Amino acid sequence: MKIAIIGTGLIGGSIALKLKNNQLATHIIGVENNAIHAREALELKVVDEIKSLDEAIRESELIFLAIPVEAASKLILEILNKLNKQVLIDVGSTKMNICETVKDNKNRGRFVASHPMWGTEFSGPAAATSAAFAGNAVVICDKENSDVDALAMAEKIYKSLGMHIIYMDAQSHDIHAAYVSHISHITSFALANTVLEKEREESAIFDMASGGFESTVRLAKSNPEMWVPIFKQNRDNVLDVLNEHISQLKKFKSCLEKENYTYLKELIDHSNKIKKILK
């Protein structure tokens, strides 16, 4: 099967590598606006060739849209309008905006809205890896609006990547994504800024950083070109979770201020319940 990947970065590039490995893709056409990324994607054999958007759409059976969510919402109608029988799958971290954008399009049925719940803090074709996706969930949204064959294609592809599929409406997705993904990025960005703020006064401190710190601050390396549009599109949900998070931090602050170590222990005991939920 000929597959087009629009956006050859971390997610698009990893999909390309894996579908080449598992032989579902016979040929991968990359579409890439960034000239450096286009060259990297070719050099690293993430894609077989780079073509224009129109050529890629025309020559493929399956098209992945893997660019930042705001750019995706802007481009999707142009792509849909050019489709014949091809299937179009997006992989963005927000789903309401794009589903709303396409809802009245004549080719809506060819589109499957999805969000593979996998990523790293790195970006670009060089970050693409065939170790991606396996064992994680992919959310498919509003599946009743996709044609039966388009949905079946998306399911087949994601299963071949080793993912398990969760179905939900776009609104539910965006609420859940705010608290299992988007808030983690905000806390990590803010934690990095907290420590960088202090480091002005205190150099050499980073000699001391160990696994715990690296773990909580790792996501702060993530690309703003990807994340600002996500926070913008999912603003209300992210604000809701962020307000809750600040309230939770203020409970810790209050315990310390009042030297209420009994309640501090209760807060930590409660947070330990996360053990039951995460492996």
Next chain:
Amino acid sequence: MKIAIIGTGLIGGSIALKLKNNQLATHIIGVENNAIHAREALELKVVDEIKSLDEAIRESELIFLAIPVEAASKLILEILNKLNKQVLIDVGSTKMNICETVKDNKNRGRFVASHPMWGTEFSGPAAATSAAFAGNAVVICDKENSDVDALAMAEKIYKSLGMHIIYMDAQSHDIHAAYVSHISHITSFALANTVLEKEREESAIFDMASGGFESTVRLAKSNPEMWVPIFKQNRDNVLDVLNEHISQLKKFKSCLEKENYTYLKELIDHSNKIKKILK
């Protein structure tokens, strides 16, 4: 060399395993108040035998104190008063309190105050691992207050664990530990509570959790018996960093409320500077 390990948990147990592996220890005596942990430490061959505190002190050349910091501060004078020529090393995550406690003791010179910057979210002898410590830093505090031979012993031991040594005064240690370690734990505990608060309404959400979420919330599995005393002993520094962190989060909140995505991008760009500092 005969070595006593007071507290056979994650840190004490890992030290025991590694010093047995690298043959610096010929025999390890464990001291363990928790009967279940004592049995586990023997069964898992973390220690060779379990003895009373007095026996362990009498029969060892080197003693590690690896219990929660408040208990360590309470026990240390009793141990110091029973020392002859033995060396005593503590491994607690706070250093001011214990250094202040021992400062006028006649045997202060036999004590080396240290903090190996390594840990996991797990606890007890079963969490002990010979994969511990290597490549990380250990802080040795107020080294001028330790006898030359005691300090040399501590340096030899930590180098044999594969750690690089940083020297600083206890006060500087506690400030730095607040922001490269203690604050990460508070953000993680609070993030777990944030999501658990939401999960009351929304079940099945955890299907969606991926590596990013697990990374930022991992430390929330940590043991309150260890962490409450750390926050108590390092209260002022932790409060200082926590206040800064809440301010940083409020900047993100304000950007979203005002839809100021230019400043949001600047905040993320700034946090990306952590890339230069962490590998």
